[in-house]
Amino acid sequence: MYFRFRGMLVDHGWLEPAFVQTDILGKIISTGSTPEPDAAYESIDAWILPGALNAHSHAFQYAMAGKAEIFPAGQPDDFWTWREAMYRCAGSLDPDQLEAVATMVYTEMLRRGFTQVAEFHYVHHDGKGNFYQNIAETGIRMVRAAERAGIRITIIPVLYQQGGFGQPPYDLQRRFICSSTDDFIRLYEATSAYALNQVDVQIGWSAHSLRAVDPTALKNIYPQFSSSVPFHIHAAEQKKEVQDCLAWTQKRPVQWLLEELPSLKNVFIVHATHLDDQEVLQLAGSEATVVLCPGTEGNLGDGFFRMTEFSRSGGNWCIGTDSHISLDPMAEFRMIDYRQRLSTNRRDTFPGDPALYMFREAYLSGKRAMGEHQEGFFKVGTYFDAVAYDAQLPVLQNAGPAYRLAALMYTGAMPMGTLVRGRWVVKNGEHCHQAEIANQYRKAVSKLKW
Ligand SMILES: [Zn+2]
Incomplete structure (x- = not known):
């Protein structure tokens, strides 16, 4: 052409x-x-x-976008109540519906300028929590959805073990759970085998979060994956999660990742919202990359990522649309800048050309999040x-x-x-x-x- x-x-x-x-x-x-x-x-x-790069997607959540925005008086609503609704949504979609929802949201991403997506995929099993005949069934559906829509995909099977630090899984989480790391390795290998047989499908791997994966289990499984495969993990999205992690491990989640993972080269930390001063500097100086999802973080009331300090310390970051309550890469960039402007009462979040800085940083770091490399x-x-x-x-x-x-x-x-x-x-x-x-x-x- x-x-x-x-x-x-x-x-x-x-x-x-x-x-x-x-x-x-x-x-x-x-x-x-x-x-x-x-x-x-x-x-x-x-x-x-x-094309913009969407480094964090839960495609199924598009089925509930806009449907969790009514708040009856007297019923407090926050991240944790939203999560219950999201679990009910996850529990209600069969593989055909999952594929149809993913195809739709990928199509909408393309219309707004995303050309690649990293699908952080954890709805693995049937409604009773049993494996499908093909253990990788739903991940394969995500890849098919991407192929149908015409977006390039990196499929990221997610290890999900428990309901919180030291807590058994909730019933509503049954579709997500791999009770053993061996089961997860089987699921990853089946997904990987399918992905590598397709034209231009990339693979990553993930632990959902330190609250959903036992930190010791994560340390044990981590060396089994090549460091050339991107590793994604949610961390420090909510203050409660930081407090629970401190109580369980004596470390904050991002601090734990920075200190306990053997290598940070291909590590992508999603959200990293609640950081103390030392974490901001250590994270910015490390090889790890932050994946920001400003539309979803705003929608869920997560908090402000400390972008001004992080970027001025040379930190790497990219964007994702996570729950897909907003789907526009340019809107995500604006929100990153505006939440700093609103909290500092200044306009110069990024000295120089902020649009070029944000676009370029999210592009180059986003490529690595997809398992690619581009100069x-x-x-x-x-x-x-x-x-x-x-x-x-x-x-x-x-x-x-x-x-x-x-x-x-x-x-x-x-x-x-x-x-x-x-x-x-x-x-x-x-x-x-x-x-x-x-x-x-x-x-x-x-x-x-x-
Ligand atoms: Zn997420």
């Missing part, structure tokens, strides 16, 4: 115009500002950004995954190159199209299988008793 765009964001600024040639797999063969002689190309009047934007030999913004958007008319990305990010412009592996999966705001996927989704959720 051969494309001409008004311009595209590359490492040194904007390439204008931008010609991109891809091979049959959708990998970039060449980029430049002049075409090959006599070459035929598709010309699009759009500015192109690299910069639109490199030859990598998949051409891109998001197109209409060059005629009013907010772009007086935004020169230095302000173009900020104008897109801070005004919440909607993309006009999304390319994955060099092919349009969204064009003029519409996914190529929009009606059919939406129809299947409607049918799947209409049967939900939840």
Whole structure:
């Protein structure tokens, strides 16, 4: 394929115009500002950004997005009550419904500019907590959903053992539980075998959290995985979790991970909301990466991640949309910046160009979260995954190159199209299988008793 765009964001600024040639797999063969002689190309009047990376997803939770937002007087609501509702949602979806919900949410991600997703997957078993005939059934459904929607996926089977520090699992958690680490290894291997047989599906692994996985068991299982496979874990999302971890291990969750894991090279800590001064500095100076999910963290009332100190100490981070109550990468970036501005009464959270800093940091760290490695934007030999913004958007008319990305990010412009592996999966705001996927989704959720 051969494309001409008004311009595209590359490492040194904007390439204008931008010609991109891809091979049959959708990998970039060449980029430049002049075409090959006599070459035929598709010309699009759009500015192109690299596709955004969604490093933390629980696809099934999209089935309840917006349905936990009514608060009857006299019934207190917080993260823990929301979690009960989420468990009921998780318990009510059969594999076909899980696949339909995941296909829908991945389609919506693509429409907003995400081209890759890391699926943190823990709804493993049937409604009674028994293995499906194929132990990896539901993980396979997530991969199929991604393939149908056209988003690139890293599937991350999650080890989930218990209901809290030293507590047996709750009944509502029965679909998540691997009672032995051997069972989890079987599940991981079955998922991995399937994933590696597909075109371009990556694999990671995870422990849900230190409250859901016995810390000693985590230390024992950890060396069984190659350090080249990304390891994801929730930590310090809620104050209660920090207190419980302190009581059980005498360490705060992030402190425990920093001190007890043998290597932090490919470690992705989701949330890391409640950090003390020492944790902020140690985490920023470590090889670990934080995965922030600002829309969900705001929705659940988690707290503020200490981004100003973390980023100025050189910490690495990327973004995810977690529960999918919000699904827009640019909105997640704005929230990261605005929650600092609101708490410091200043505007300069990130000195220089905050839009470029956030976009680039989340992209490069997000690639590692997916199990890939990339040095910069639109490199030859990598998949051409891109998001197109209409060059005629009013907010772009007086935004020169230095302000173009900020104008897109801070005004919440909607993309006009999304390319994955060099092919349009969204064009003029519409996914190529929009009606059919939406129809299947409607049918799947209409049967939900939840
Ligand atoms: Zn999560």
